Amino acid sequence: MITAVTGPPGAGKTHWIREQISKTTDPVGYFNPGEDSVVIDGTCLACEFPQVQIFTSGEELQRFNPEFVSTTYIEIPWHFDLSSVEPLLTRLNLKRIAIIPSSSQNPEWENWADSAILGNKNIAEPLSKNHNYSVQIHRNLLTGEILDWTSLALFWFELIQGAYGEVIRAKGIFDLVSGESIYGDYVAGTINQEFVALNVPLWLTGRPERFSGLEIVGFNLQLKEISQTLKDCFIPESQIDYYQQQIQTSLQTEEEVTP
Incomplete structure (x- = not known):
């Protein structure tokens, strides 16, 4: 089982992943292609759950299989163009989840996902009121x-x-x-x-x-x-x-x- 998760900053992507990991003691993989050397979310998950293995860029296709982990979560950063990661995702049999505020200003996430889950609704206001500025x-x-x-x-x-x-x-x-x-x-x-x-x-x-x-x-x-x-x-x-x-x-x- 591989699940790709995306949504705006602060919507609750890592929080949702944490909730899923807490339900199992089986080995779980986590990959965030945007963290590079600043692996904040991955480090926190690995500290909290010893069964979590953090994957880095370049090893994802070799490690996303039941030989290493029973479940893998791919957290796609909010600033990624979803088309840029599509070549990787299409090679994997995965489920797509969008964590969004109740008043999402970006239908791209919902259109991309198999299902949308309501996250932190308060994040929508600062994003929408600053729509003329670059995040x-x-x-x-x-x-x-x-x-x-x-x-x-x-x-x-x-x-x-x-x-x-x-x-x-x-x-x-x-x-x-x-x-x-x-x-x-x-x-x-x-x-x-x-x-x-x-x-x-x-x-x-x-x-x-x-x-x-x-x-x-x-x-x-x-x-x-x-x-x-x-x-x-x-x-x-x-x-x-x-x-x-x-x-x-x-x-x-x-x-x-x-x-």
Whole structure:
């Protein structure tokens, strides 16, 4: 069983896929041809469900078969021209799902799909009211960077409040000086979700050798300001070892006093 899923940003594509994966313990494949090196959704799914295998471009035809996984989900990004992925999809026996708001402004998704599922209806308003502007997508690969929590929280608050342009979707995975890897998720028109810790070990020795990154979708984004403010959240190289030693000492002390 292979299912291809598409729809506008923030409509709930990954959320729907997550719901399907939660219903099985069988091996499941996930492929997003638009994530490239910024694999936010795939990383979150793999952290939450150990049975998920993330496929990358170039291996999809070799791996989309029951020898490796019982089910595969292909999440097609909102900004893809559907005709560009049609050569791949036509070679696969798959089901097509469109996750759309109740007032979708793009009938292409519904016409392409075998069935349409109503997702986040609130995302339709910012998309429709800005129809004269080009939707922008901005990505930062942050792998190896360690961020200060207070600075990150302030940046995130400013970001979703419009300090760097109108944001309709933002999501990111960040490594903190505490050793945690956390996930932030924002969709315009919904209650802002708090950061949540991913189910991965604490990283307290040197720069993290695991993925972290940020993706922002919106209008009139101030890209240089976003990148610079994000850099200001980074812990300097000269301070990384000091902070990690402090955290390790604190954790060791807690273990010693815990009966």
